[in-house]
Ligand SMILES: Nc1ncnc2c1ncn2[C@@H]1O[C@H](COP(=O)(O)OP(=O)(O)OP(=O)(O)O)[C@@H](O)[C@H]1O
């Protein structure tokens with residue numbers, strides 16, 4: 131199969147296995163893991179733009195699309211339900227959304243599964259059946275406007291006040307001989323916005339984990355991992371205490387895969403490149419798929435390395451800055467800009483250092499560092515935990531390969547990381 135550069139360098143989430151560079155093993159492993167009876171809840175971690183959402187969407191596609199099922203040895207009949215939680219503000223709206231998505235086969239359509247399988251159609255009908263039974267029993271179901279606006283040619287009661295726990299029952303009952311995989315993305319919004327209702331979300335997970343583990347699996351991620359982790363805390367005071375959540379980490383892709391991605395795209399765009407350009411691009415984007423995609427797109431557009439790097443840094447940087455802006459508790463934005471500058475330079479930041487740099491109290495510095503940790507910029511030790519933060523600063527340097535003294539490449543200054551030179555030697559700085 132060949133793809134256009136627009137597909138290879140697309141900045142949208144993707145769900146075609148062949149377009150997921152460097153993730154073939156992860157896909158195989160995940161297909162295996164979700165097929166296990168004793169694993170129910172999954173949490174995918176990784177830096178910004180590393181491809182968490184794409185990985186999960188692609189997993190859903192593989193599980194439900196005939197051609198890929200065969201290739202990956204999938205035996206079960208899977209029904210995918212995908213939910214992005216950014217616009218879901220309450221348990222009730224999540225209940226409605228889950229049922230609506232179940233009924234309409236929304237996710238299959240979204241994933242371009244051309245032929246909706248019979249078992250998925252049966253699943254939709256079963257949900258409707260259950261809802262009309264619930265309605266005739268008068269159980270918290272309302273024929274309100276939500277149902278009416280959702281036109282399937284027949285009128286059925288649309289849930290209005292069904293709680294999430296009941297939704298789990300309905301989905302489970304309706305699934306019959308198939309299995310359901312629910313994908314929750316942008317998990318951080320439940321932590322941020324649901325407040326008192328968080329526990330209802332967790333009870334939903336708990337119920338699935340305790341009672342429905344044989345047929346329902348839940349895969350989760352978010353673009354900011356820390357609040358998602360806090361949400362899924364298994365502290366003994368929390369709902370999920372004692373439940374297993376399988377964590378799965380993804381990181382940058384290998385030099386080989388990253389190089390292949392760029393070369394495939396450039397060849398398809400019939401654009402020339404050389405080893406210096408490719409190696410430098412791998413070094414400056416840290417081989418993070420989303421960053422590589424930005425670079426590739428702009429290199430095809432402008433045919434100039436400098437422009438492409440600078441535009442890709444702008445795109446990454448604006449994603450990152452948005453995170454800081456979204457911090458509700460943030461008071462003095464200038465302090466954060468400065469803190470990030472220092473952080474990027476030193477790779478590590480302690481409250482004392484920061485208070486000196488900014489001329490503020492250690493207490494204030496601590497608050498800033500806590501907030502930077504909350505949005506994943508630094509880990510508990512104050513160390514830079516996500517290289518995508520580097521996009522806010524550009525400190526490049528041309529280096530000669532220390533192995534052969536011949537190859538060259540651009541690198542990001544001040545960091546200790548693996549880089550490749552035009553001679554193809556890979557060196558840890
Ligand atoms: N394995 C991959 N190979 C090539 N491109 C990829 C790969 N994974 C993701 N991409 C591309 O990278 C970009 C980011 O992907 P995605 O949105 O899935 O990442 P994410 O980790 O969910 O990001 P965010 O932190 O913004 O939520 C998209 O343009 C996507 O098409």
Ligand SMILES: [Mg+2]
Nearest residue numbers: 182183352353
């Ligand atoms: Mg994402």
